[in-house]
Amino acid sequence: MKSFCNPAQTCLILLSLLFLTSCGDTNKAETATQTADYIFKGHIFTAEETAPFARVVAVKGNRIIAVEPSEIDLAYLTGTNTKVIELGEKLLVPGFIDGHTHFNQAGKQINDVNLLKVASDTALKTELTRVINIIGTDEWITGGSWGAYESWQDGSSGANKDDLRSRWQPTRQSIDDITPSNPVFVNSFERPAELYLANTVALRKAGLLDKPVAGMDLDAQGIATGLIRKDSPAIAAIQAVVAEKSHQRILNEARAALKRLRENGVVEIHDITKTDYEKIYLELQDNGELTTRVWMRADLARAAEFNEKEIKINTHPVSRQEDDYLRWGSYKGYIDGIMGNHSALFFDPYEDKPEEYGRYRDHTSDDKEHRIENMEKMYAYLKEAHRGGFTANVHAIGTRGVSLMLDTYERLQKEVGGSLEGFRVIHCQVVRPQDLPRFKALGVIAEVNPYHVSDDMRWMEERIGHERSKGAYAFRSLLTNGATLVFASDWPGTNAAEYYSHPKYLLHAAVNRTTLNGTPEGGWFPEQKISLMEAMMAYSINGARATFDDDVKGSIKVGKLADLVILDRDIFERPTDELLSMEIDMTMVDGKVVYERL
Numbered sequence: 001m002k003s004f005c006n007p008a009q010t011c012l013i014l015l016s017l018l019f020l021t022s023c024g025d026t027n028k029a030e031t032a033t034q035t036a037d038y039i040f041k042g043h044i045f046t047a048e049e050t051a052p053f054a055r056v057v058a059v060k061g062n063r064i065i066a067v068e069p070s071e072i073d074l075a076y077l078t079g080t081n082t083k084v085i086e087l088g089e090k091l092l093v094p095g096f097i098d099g100h101t102h103f104n105q106a107g108k109q110i111n112d113v114n115l116l117k118v119a120s121d122t123a124l125k126t127e128l129t130r131v132i133n134i135i136g137t138d139e140w141i142t143g144g145s146w147g148a149y150e151s152w153q154d155g156s157s158g159a160n161k162d163d164l165r166s167r168w169q170p171t172r173q174s175i176d177d178i179t180p181s182n183p184v185f186v187n188s189f190e191r192p193a194e195l196y197l198a199n200t201v202a203l204r205k206a207g208l209l210d211k212p213v214a215g216m217d218l219d220a221q222g223i224a225t226g227l228i229r230k231d232s233p234a235i236a237a238i239q240a241v242v243a244e245k246s247h248q249r250i251l252n253e254a255r256a257a258l259k260r261l262r263e264n265g266v267v268e269i270h271d272i273t274k275t276d277y278e279k280i281y282l283e284l285q286d287n288g289e290l291t292t293r294v295w296m297r298a299d300l301a302r303a304a305e306f307n308e309k310e311i312k313i314n315t316h317p318v319s320r321q322e323d324d325y326l327r328w329g330s331y332k333g334y335i336d337g338i339m340g341n342h343s344a345l346f347f348d349p350y351e352d353k354p355e356e357y358g359r360y361r362d363h364t365s366d367d368k369e370h371r372i373e374n375m376e377k378m379y380a381y382l383k384e385a386h387r388g389g390f391t392a393n394v395h396a397i398g399t400r401g402v403s404l405m406l407d408t409y410e411r412l413q414k415e416v417g418g419s420l421e422g423f424r425v426i427h428c429q430v431v432r433p434q435d436l437p438r439f440k441a442l443g444v445i446a447e448v449n450p451y452h453v454s455d456d457m458r459w460m461e462e463r464i465g466h467e468r469s470k471g472a473y474a475f476r477s478l479l480t481n482g483a484t485l486v487f488a489s490d491w492p493g494t495n496a497a498e499y500y501s502h503p504k505y506l507l508h509a510a511v512n513r514t515t516l517n518g519t520p521e522g523g524w525f526p527e528q529k530i531s532l533m534e535a536m537m538a539y540s541i542n543g544a545r546a547t548f549d550d551d552v553k554g555s556i557k558v559g560k561l562a563d564l565v566i567l568d569r570d571i572f573e574r575p576t577d578e579l580l581s582m583e584i585d586m587t588m589v590d591g592k593v594v595y596e597r598l
């Protein structure tokens, strides 16, 4: 993509030439008129540092062909087929670029059971009914991770943590009437899960209905209730009969995730892409269904395999050429765990678990050989990635995890040489003051998850204390120290937390630093708030820079791809406590309107 409109060229867009180049369709080019397809007039945020606001934008084909600072009449671009959109109170912005998603999981969370917030029979029935209406009558319903928020209700400030209810324990009787043909095998949120629930159909398929085994709860008559405790052999017995998801069901999950992204104004994702999932993306692209650009981040342990196959960064998996929609991106690695289970690596122990400092994390691969037990192995992976011209984006959460990752990048720069442009530390959840300037010094990007602030602040100080919490989600400090921030949702979250892909959640958290209920008043460590302008940059142009695409994406500028979003209000003129009410009114990707709010 870079070659098409490189900043070194004068990038002057002559319309007929643009048509010839971008469409490659000569007939169309011959008949192409000089007029725009769309003209937007009103409040416009461009994400261009030198001129962040504009009044008129024109689009032709898949490109932006005019950006005007004042509301002039673009008569020369307006033809009979030009759609002129008066924005009124609304705001046109560059499409949102989400720096971190787990797309395959997201589709699953939408079309399959999501029990994170479920902790009652009624809620379980409601969620199962929703899923049954989406999937086939005999298909399995599995997973779900119930009860993650049982003690942390959504929007809670965490102040009532002593008010924990005793744990909910469902039985098959509560769901059998709504699942007469779908086998159900769901579990609670812990890893490994503490509790499982199988309905009658599932127990029968596994031969356990009449022959219960150890670890299965029985009623007064000695009959299985469907509730199964961890370590029970019943778990493996049921898992052995769970039917694999059909290809159609997986495709439908992907479609549901794409729909959600369109509705949320997300025009590109930097996805954590599991081995073989590229096939799903390819199929969607072939069908013309890929309405979000995808930068696929394969596991860092695959660097050697990719080098062997001579795969290059920013190229399409089949054509091996540059591609607007689907490309291989950086490799994704892990160094440590997460704070939720005290596995993020710290220099000092956890406050609430004084013997625990966190630990290195198993690599994403299940292959033991790929686990990172030490930084030498991580370094070897990075070198291999660098050798093939790839960059790496590595998960690091605790102070020691972040610091070690920066050390390792520094070593790579010293020993191998060259730029670290495009390398990232993912999450950067808690950073020591002395590590803050190192991002700029090394040219490493801080890929951050603002919404986690709204969720995690409720237990952060309890885990790591007040002093260390000053470096948690320290976006202001990172910016002051010259780091580049890329916003990322981590959608759809983990087995213990739900994260959203709607930009309002990330913007609200970065700018207001409160829970969804607006607590604590004034924000959590309010000195770390950043401005809406800084947040919007981190959500657009910085995301494009991180993939070496800022010459064609990420802002509203003549010559760039027409990836545009209309917000229902001018968020720059409204109070920031309104951010959570913001809606997406229209999403345009590649010059095509892919979503309009009715």
Ligand SMILES: [Zn+2]
Pocket (backbone or CB within 6 Å): 100, 101, 102, 272, 490
């Ligand atoms: Zn993630």
